[in-house]
Amino acid sequence: MAQITFDNLAHSYLPAPKADADWALKPMSLTWRDGGAYALLGSSGCGKTTLLNIISGLLHPSRGRVLFGDRNVTDLSTAERNIAQVFQFPVVYDTMSVRENLAFPLKNRGMPADQIAARVDAVARMIGMTDTLDRRARGLTADAKQKISLGRGMVRQDVNAILFDEPLTVIDPQMKWELRTQLKALHREFGHTMIYVTHDQTEALTFADEVVVMSEGRVVQAGTPQSLFDAPAHTFVGYFIGSPGMNLLDAEIQGTTARIAGTTIPLAAPYAPPKGRVQIGIRPDAVRPASEGLPFRLIRTEDVGHHRILRGEVAGAPFNLVVPEDQPIPAAFDRVALDPARIGVFVDDWRIEPLERAA
Amino acid sequence: MTTARASRGSAVVMTLYLLFLLVPIYWLVNMSLKTNAEITGTFSLWPQNPTLRNFRVILTDPSWYMGYINSLIYVVMNTVLSLAVALPAAYAFSRYRFLGDKHLFFWLLTNRMAPPAVFALPFFQLYSAVGLFDTHIAVALAHCLFNVPLAVWILEGFMSGVPREIDETAYIDGYSFPRFFTRIFMPLIASGIGVAAFFCFMFSWVELLLSRTLTSVNAKPIAATMTRTVSASGLDWGVLAAAGVLTILPGALVIWFVRNYIAKGFALGRV
Amino acid sequence: MDKPVNNRAWFLVLPVLVLVAFSAVIPLMTVVNYSVQDTFGNNQFFWNGLGWFQEVLESDRIHAALGRQLLFSAIILAIEIPLGIFIALNMPKRGFWASLVLVLMALPLLIPWNVVGTIWQVFGRVDIGLLGHTLAALGIDYNYVNDPVDAWATIIVMDVWHWTSLVALLCYAGLQSIPDAYYQAARIDQASRWGVFRYIELPKMSGVLLIAVLLRFMDSFMIYTEPFVVTGGGPGNATTFLSIDLVKMAIGQFDLGPAAAFSLIYFLVILLISWVFYTVMTAQRDRT
Numbered sequence: 001m002a003q004i005t006f007d008n009l010a011h012s013y014l015p016a017p018k019a020d021a022d023w024a025l026k027p028m029s030l031t032w033r034d035g036g037a038y039a040l041l042g043s044s045g046c047g048k049t050t051l052l053n054i055i056s057g058l059l060h061p062s063r064g065r066v067l068f069g070d071r072n073v074t075d076l077s078t079a080e081r082n083i084a085q086v087f088q089f090p091v092v093y094d095t096m097s098v099r100e101n102l103a104f105p106l107k108n109r110g111m112p113a114d115q116i117a118a119r120v121d122a123v124a125r126m127i128g129m130t131d132t133l134d135r136r137a138r139g140l141t142a143d144a145k146q147k148i149s150l151g152r153g154m155v156r157q158d159v160n161a162i163l164f165d166e167p168l169t170v171i172d173p174q175m176k177w178e179l180r181t182q183l184k185a186l187h188r189e190f191g192h193t194m195i196y197v198t199h200d201q202t203e204a205l206t207f208a209d210e211v212v213v214m215s216e217g218r219v220v221q222a223g224t225p226q227s228l229f230d231a232p233a234h235t236f237v238g239y240f241i242g243s244p245g246m247n248l249l250d251a252e253i254q255g256t257t258a259r260i261a262g263t264t265i266p267l268a269a270p271y272a273p274p275k276g277r278v279q280i281g282i283r284p285d286a287v288r289p290a291s292e293g294l295p296f297r298l299i300r301t302e303d304v305g306h307h308r309i310l311r312g313e314v315a316g317a318p319f320n321l322v323v324p325e326d327q328p329i330p331a332a333f334d335r336v337a338l339d340p341a342r343i344g345v346f347v348d349d350w351r352i353e354p355l356e357r358a359a
Numbered sequence: 360m361t362t363a364r365a366s367r368g369s370a371v372v373m374t375l376y377l378l379f380l381l382v383p384i385y386w387l388v389n390m391s392l393k394t395n396a397e398i399t400g401t402f403s404l405w406p407q408n409p410t411l412r413n414f415r416v417i418l419t420d421p422s423w424y425m426g427y428i429n430s431l432i433y434v435v436m437n438t439v440l441s442l443a444v445a446l447p448a449a450y451a452f453s454r455y456r457f458l459g460d461k462h463l464f465f466w467l468l469t470n471r472m473a474p475p476a477v478f479a480l481p482f483f484q485l486y487s488a489v490g491l492f493d494t495h496i497a498v499a500l501a502h503c504l505f506n507v508p509l510a511v512w513i514l515e516g517f518m519s520g521v522p523r524e525i526d527e528t529a530y531i532d533g534y535s536f537p538r539f540f541t542r543i544f545m546p547l548i549a550s551g552i553g554v555a556a557f558f559c560f561m562f563s564w565v566e567l568l569l570s571r572t573l574t575s576v577n578a579k580p581i582a583a584t585m586t587r588t589v590s591a592s593g594l595d596w597g598v599l600a601a602a603g604v605l606t607i608l609p610g611a612l613v614i615w616f617v618r619n620y621i622a623k624g625f626a627l628g629r630v
Numbered sequence: 631m632d633k634p635v636n637n638r639a640w641f642l643v644l645p646v647l648v649l650v651a652f653s654a655v656i657p658l659m660t661v662v663n664y665s666v667q668d669t670f671g672n673n674q675f676f677w678n679g680l681g682w683f684q685e686v687l688e689s690d691r692i693h694a695a696l697g698r699q700l701l702f703s704a705i706i707l708a709i710e711i712p713l714g715i716f717i718a719l720n721m722p723k724r725g726f727w728a729s730l731v732l733v734l735m736a737l738p739l740l741i742p743w744n745v746v747g748t749i750w751q752v753f754g755r756v757d758i759g760l761l762g763h764t765l766a767a768l769g770i771d772y773n774y775v776n777d778p779v780d781a782w783a784t785i786i787v788m789d790v791w792h793w794t795s796l797v798a799l800l801c802y803a804g805l806q807s808i809p810d811a812y813y814q815a816a817r818i819d820q821a822s823r824w825g826v827f828r829y830i831e832l833p834k835m836s837g838v839l840l841i842a843v844l845l846r847f848m849d850s851f852m853i854y855t856e857p858f859v860v861t862g863g864g865p866g867n868a869t870t871f872l873s874i875d876l877v878k879m880a881i882g883q884f885d886l887g888p889a890a891a892f893s894l895i896y897f898l899v900i901l902l903i904s905w906v907f908y909t910v911m912t913a914q915r916d917r918t
Contacts, residue, residue, distance in 0.1 A: 058814060079816040085818050087811040093829040104829075105819040152819065369720040376717055377734055380791065383753045385735065386760045390752065398758055444645040451642035456633045463643065463779025470654050472900045474852040476873035477893035480880045481657035504653045507646055566878070567744045567855045582742045596758065603745045614733050 002069035002160050004032040004055070009064035017062070024050045026218045027063065032210075034069075035191040037184075039208035041198060043240070047217040048197050050164065055195065056163055057081050068160045076287055084153035085163040089170050092152075094138040096111045098129055101137055102151050109156075118350050124188060127151045142170045145239055147179070154186060161193040168203065178205060201241050211290070213237050223306030230342075236283045240358065245307060245318045246281045246344075249294075253278055253345060261315030263294050268340040269354030276348040283339050284309070284322040290337035297334070384607065390600035398596045413601035423598075427605065428583035429495065430564065433578065436499035441506040442552065449463040450540070454523065464515075477506060479572045480602060486573055495578045501569045506559045513558065517551025518544075520525040542556035550620050557617045581606055664890035682891035692892060694867065697873040698901075699851060702871060702916060706789055707849040713790065714797025719831070721802050732802075735795040747859025750788040754860075760776055774861065778868035784868055785857045789850065797842045804835035840911045846906055872896055 019025070025047045032038055040048040053059040054066060057078035065074045068344075073081050084105075093101050102120045111119075124130045124137060127147045132140070146167065153162045164183075168176045184207060187194055198204050204211050205225040211221040212246040213236070221233040232238040232246060239245030239311040251258040256270045258280050289310075298312040298321060308329070314336070321336065323329055345352050391413050392406040403408070411588055417423040450458070452464055455547050483492070491497040525547070529539040545552065571583040585602050661831045665682055686692055717735075738746070754774050756762040765772040773786040808830065816826045854873035855862070863870035863878070870878075875897065880889035 041797070056814070056818070076813065082820065085814065087815065089809075089811070091809075091811050091815040093833075095829060095833045104821070108820040110848045149815075154816075319686065369722070371721070372717070372720040373731060376720075377731065378733065380738055382760065383749050383791065384741075386753050387749050390758075402758070402763055406639065406761075419634070433746045436867075440649070446647050447642035448646040451639035454633060455636040455637065455639035457637045457639040463647075467646070469652065469901060470650060472848050472904055473654065473658075473897055474854075474873055474876075474893075476852070476854055476876045476880075476896055477661065478654075478657050479877060480886070480889065483662040484652075484660060485657055500649070500653050503649050507650060507653075510645065561740050564740065565742045567742060568873075572881075582744045585744060585748065596752070599748065600752070603748055607737070607740070607741050608744050611733075611737060614740060618729050618733050618736075 001069075002193070003034045003067075003069040004161060004195075005065075006030045007053075007067065009054065009061050009063040009066065010308060011054060011059065011061045011063070023217050025054070025061075028219045029064075030191065030212070030219065030222060032195075035193055035244070037187050037194045037196070037209045038297070039196045039204035039211045039213060040200060041201060041204040041211050041240075043199055043216035046214040048214050050217075052163055052165055052195070052197050055161070056083060056085055082156075082159055083163060084156060084159045085165065086146075086153045086167045088166045090142055090149050092137040092140075092145045092148045095136070097134050097136055097353070098124070098140075098148055101148050102133075102155050105152055105156055119157075122149045123155045126154065126179060126291065127182070138320050140230070143172065143175050143179075146171060150183075154192075157190070159192060159244045163194055164196040164198075166198050167196075168200075170196075176203075180184045183207065188216045201243075205241070213240065215240075230282070231344065231351065233351045235281060236348050237280065238346075240342070242283060244284055244311075245317045245324075246283055247287070247314075247315055247317075248279045248281050248313065248346070249314060249319070251278055251280045251345075254278075257344070258345075258355050264341075265338055266340050267343055267345070271345055271352065271354050272346040274345070274352060279346045279349075281344045281346055282342055284320040286339040286342035287319075287321045287336050288323070288327075289321065289333040291333065295334060295339040296336040301329075362578075375545070383469065387600050387603050387607075390596060391604045393597060395597050397597060404482070412466065413597040414605070416598050417601055417605060423581075423584060426579060426584035427465055429574070429578050430514055430570075430580040430582070431504070433495040433498040433570070433580070434560055437502045437506060437563045438556050439540075440499055441559045442556060443511045444503075445507055445510035445514055445555065446545075446552075447540075449511045449518055450544070452515045453518035454526065456511045464511075467511055471505050471508045473504065475504075475566065475568045482569060483572050492573065493575045493577050497573045497582070498570045498578060499563075501573055502563045502566060504569075506562055509562065510555045510559055513555040514551055517548045517554070521547050536622055553617055553620050557613060557620070560613060561610070644770070647835050661890045664886045665894055668887050679892075682691055682724055683895070684889040686888055686891045686895060689888075691867075692872075692875065695870055695872050698868075698870065699872045702786075702853070703847055705786055706793075707843065709745075709786070709790055709864065710797050710846055712782045712838070713769050714794050714842065715801050715839075717794065717798040718801035718805055719749045719827070721798065723806070724763045726917035732799070735799060738792050739796055741792075744859050746792050747856040750784060750791070750856075751860045754784050776865055781861045781865060781869050785860060788856060788860065789853070792856065793846060793849070797846060800838040801835050804838040805831060836911075840908070843907055843911065848900060848904060851903070870877060 006029055008027055008029055009024060009025065010027040012023045014022050017023055025149060035148055042048045042344050045257070050059065054061050057073070057076060057080075057271060058254055061074065065072050067073065069083065093104065096104065099120055103116050106116045120133075121130070125148055129144070129147060129151070137145060148165070153159075153164075168179060171179060183194075186192075194207075196207050198225055205228075209224065210222060210230055211225055213228065213234075215234070215236045221228060221237045223233075225245065226339060228237055230240050232241065235246070235248055238248065249260050250327065253267075253271050253274055256267050257264050258267055259265075262279070285307075294314050296312055296314050300311050302309040302311065306321050306325050308325070309316070310323060310329070312321075313319050319336070345354075389405060390408045391543060392411070393403075394408065394410055395413065397403070397407060478501070482497075485587060486492045486494075486497045486501075491500075521544070525543065526539065529543050534543065567580070567582045568581045574580065574583065581602065585606075666680070669683070690709045721731055721735075741749070753759045754772075756766045756773060762772060762774075771777075772780050774780040793898045812830050814828065816830060821829065852873055853871055854877065857869050857871060858874055863874045874887060877890055878886050879892065
């Protein structure tokens, strides 16, 4: 096991990349601590699979280095990196039994038979397949096969990292929840470094200690689920995370006030006069119906159980409110009040800090 | 790197294999460009005095070039005929269950296992009896023996890959069966039709036993022309080689056009 | 995926039935008819029962041809199936070279069978053929016209030349359908090259391999044109395979009764062996 460092890493699938868009992965540096649970989150084509393939050794990066601990593994083959990987769809050896599948990575590394047997039994217990150990893998369901892949990933104790490439895509919804919980438990128990690639924010936020959000080949933010939610560094993180996502409104900032479509609202701290496209962002749960504030036009109300979502618009831009179940909604209201402490200011999509905290 | 060594190994294997495939063909081409005197007199790896005489003989003599035309006529007839009857049948097998469907499908396939030698004589008598002997349609019909089962099999595989919802949607939209089949369904399985046509063309083009038995003059295929001329005129090696080269050309052209579909057709595991 | 029952689908199958009835059933009935009758050549037939079948089953000549045929098909399968798999494993996966190799490999498959025979007949000749000439120059006594072993070797090499590509292309298609993730998983599991072949590639090829074995068995068992052109069945009867013998009997000697009985037995043997291959190979696949 080891800490994983990306040093000035970048990749392009073109031989001579020129424009910004030629890079599938734009230059990035990041350090992941040993034993952490990380998620790579982003929509398809954002570069997360490219990054994963660089970690696993399938791709050689155009630039930069990958380090496991102090060791530069950039030029090492997949086998030499000593990692495990679980793929999007189950990859099992059809003609082998479940037991042989689990034993395969150990047998190839020449582990003594009695140790293999002990390890396989332990893993089978973990993934709950003790009863089906001697069945052929071919006839099993997709769920069971994916559990085998999971087990093959866990069976070696000394791996540097276990990579998960959207592993729950083919799994039934209720099974998804069970497997995710199991994964989390396995992580707590064995402390492998785990890297989980997904486009599903729920999976990412519930699994990982730290989530790396990617968009268009760039790492836009890396942080705990809470910090992504509270202080998104980029408008993309704001609306990609949270359901519904962050409300974004074009605004003019003057000191401690923001002016939106002719209405002025207070901010919690003063900002330097920004240059570029300025927006303010606020989570739907930090807004409440009011008699004064921003003019709001309600379009419809959705009741989703423990809270309600009010969908509407402010100054022509979509704007949502989340109201807890126990809080009454006024029969008619045409204004909304924003919690100044939770307003974020974005310039050209990137979050800027207020003057006092920056100073 | 081990992968680099492995791919160099692969390149060596493929080069040797392709040499094995191409050298005999090269030898035929080589001979077709030589005079008979050079073929029998001296031994050379390439023509010393390249000549197109052999090709000229074939392209100017009707008894030669009509052979090609005859072959092409019955091959095309057979391909069209096989596809025309196989398309609806394959649709039936891929979409419906009906009385005896499995037995029927299996029985069709057994026809692919029938040795042409078994059928040569009965075909001869049957087609003589109905007055079709020495016509193109006789050969085209005879080749249906193995091409129709094959076409049904290939097309059924491709059709099963098209979701049934498409049929149902079309019927709900008010399409009649023939209109749906020709306007919507056939374009969807175009590559399947291409693959089936390719294999029908191929097996009809390469077959000799039946086509020779069922023809004498008017529909005599090029393949038969070759065998008879060899025995009759002795050893005109150059012309024989040129005729052989010319029989390879249509096949080579066809492969070139369907090369991107071959792998797909094979991928279905159906030939 | 339960298909709806619809007996009107028979109408769609009807054209095939009519056509195949004309091109298979009627001729086959003719064969059955001949097989139980005898004639003195004056178009007057009389009932002969199973006499012809008995004669064929007891004929040394046909036993010998059957033996040669079985040996030939066994050798063909033993060479072409492993070689085809090996070639498929070495074919380029994508790009221009893949297309080119595919086209070149398919070339022998589209050459008329008698031309295949002609190519090898010429190629093997000691006086004007590259192969025969080279072997002679190397001091090897090779003559496929007089020597039965040389004749067999020539015909086997010719068949390998002609048909190995078919096996290879089928296997190649099977290999192409394996997702990259399997190879990546094998690398991670540190599987050996043999392990990758045994546990990933071979299982994924089992479907196409079944087809390859069946096709190569059937077609090699029915082979007629190519050896007929090269050796005419000789020297002696050394390369007289079943089809060659049958045509000799039916068209050469016009022994309709025995030829017909022979035909039916021949057809049944092919069906039987194909069925055995099919059953054994699918059982193997379901078990492993």
